[in-house]
Amino acid sequence: MADERLHKNVKISGWGSLLTDMSTEMIMPVLPTFIVAVLKAPVTALGLIEGIAESTASLLKLASGYISDRIGKRKPLIILGYSFSALVKPLLALATGWIFVLAIRFFDRVGKGIRTSPRDALIADSSGKKKGKPFGFQRFMDTTGAATGSLIAFIILRHFNASINSYRLIFLISFIPALAAVIVLLGLKEIARTNNPDNKSSIQKPSFKTLPRRFKYFLIVSFIFTLSNFSYAFYLIRAKSAGIADWTLPLLYLINTVSYALFAYPSGIASDRLGARNLLGTGYLVYLMTALMFAFIDLSWFPFLGFVLYGLYQALVDTNSRIVVAELSDEETRGTAYGAYHTAVGIAALPSSLFAGIIWQKLGGKASFVYGAILSLIALVMLITISKEKSQKKIATLGELEGKNELQGDQSPTRE
Incomplete structure (x- = not known):
């Protein structure tokens, strides 16, 4: 039964994801309206902002995953990525034009790009052979945070009748769970690798070709x-x-x-x-x-x-x-x-x-x-x-093993 328990890293990562997505989903449901209705930006600007933001995150995920393999450590990149996003999100409250929002979304997604691949790799490293329960827990916590954040944003908008200041208040409050996530994630521990990355001869240089x-x-x-x-x-x-x-x-x-x-x-x-x-x-x-x-x-x-x-x-x-x-x-x-x-x-x-x-x-x-x-x-x-x-x-491998056993005959020990 002990083997089925979630590793401490998985639990910490789950709570970090919950708090971070709570912060993010306080912002995302209201950001399109804020850009178009409050800042009076064209709809094309909204598409440009999200396109650049997601492209940035996608490209950095490959780089951060590679770096975490090369240095043999996941935690520094995870903390850096979550910290980066936490620091820039509340700055949306200062936005007076859509270009400023574009810059904030860009840097927020830089943080996501830095943290995602090392975080998933650390969860896998911490999970043994059975990885379903750990990843299921992480996605559950992530989405629970998202639902909570959306609900908080709805309550604030409803209470303040969707005034301009209510949007800026949401952006400011989003910093609280984002900062809490970083504090929680400081408890992550590195997992010892089978091969020591400091020994250059022990592993092949990680690259797309080696996958x-x-x-x-x-x-x-x-x-x-x-x-x-x-x-x-x-x-x-x-x-x-x-x-x-x-x-x-x-x-x-x-x-x-x-x-x-x-x-x-x-x-x-x-x-x-x-x-x-x-x-x-x-x-x-x-x-x-x-x-x-x-x-x-x-x-x-x-x-x-x-x-x-x-x-x-x-x-x-x-x-x-x-x-x-x-x-x-x-x-x-x-x-x-x-x-x-x-x-x-x-x-x-x-x-x-x-x-x-x-x-x-x-x-x-x-x-x-x-x-x-x-x-x-x-x-x-x-x-x-x-x-x-x-x-x-798998069938071919089993066939080979059976063939070897037949050749070895009585040499193999028999266990009751």
Whole structure:
């Protein structure tokens, strides 16, 4: 039973994620309105801000993962990344123009890019062979923080009647949980590596070339699936176009977040018994079904169930993708592997919504969801081939062992 307990690093990382996402999700639901309605910026500025912010995070995730492998330490980069974001977020309260917001979002995402890959690698390093429960716990805590932050922002806006000062108050208050997260994360401990990174001859220099071939194939699978996975905003727009009242749209977002939080931890625990790749494939299938439902089913009664399924898909995919990365990578290049994964997903996320928007404009909303379903089906088929390859190798290995045992005959000791 002791082996099933969560490592202290996993618990600390989970609480750090909860507090940080509480801070972030106090800001994100109100930031678009603040930019467009308060700062009077064009909608194109909003797209530019988020595009640059997410691109920055994606590129830095690869670099930070590689650096953590080279120096043999995860904690310094984790603390640096969380601290960077915590310090810049409250500066949004001083914004008088969208360029200033762009700068703050850029530096906030720099912090995310620095911390994410080393954090995921440390969780994997601290988790032994069974990584489902630890990653499920981390995603559960992350999403619980997000839901709490959104609720806090809603309460503040409602209390102050969405005045200009209420937005700036939210930005200032967001510093409190962000700072608390950094303090909590100071309790992280480095995990001794099997190979000593200080001994240059003991390990191969970590690089993309040294990553296993099957892991690189998984990157392609993840890239294709992410292309199918356009922004949840399209799901909200689809619900609105079906006649759903505006005031219920935030409720749909909250349902999605709560669904994610409820399913994340159980999906991680289940992966230790059923296999991360099997549950990841299930997540792809749930997304495919959800996309087809939004394309063809009457949404006047469906959207609430649809956003529950959307949260289920997110929990299955986000949790188990991280576990598969750990399974397909070696210990000495794990940080690089997580960096490559997060970068591939981040790069694919940029054009995915753009393609969906173009298809929506040219062919209508249903076509966008059909496009998503087709790409997710392709990714699902490719993922299945990875699992089959593993099974075939396992059978071959067992066959070789049986052959050796037959040759050795009575030389092998018999145990009662």
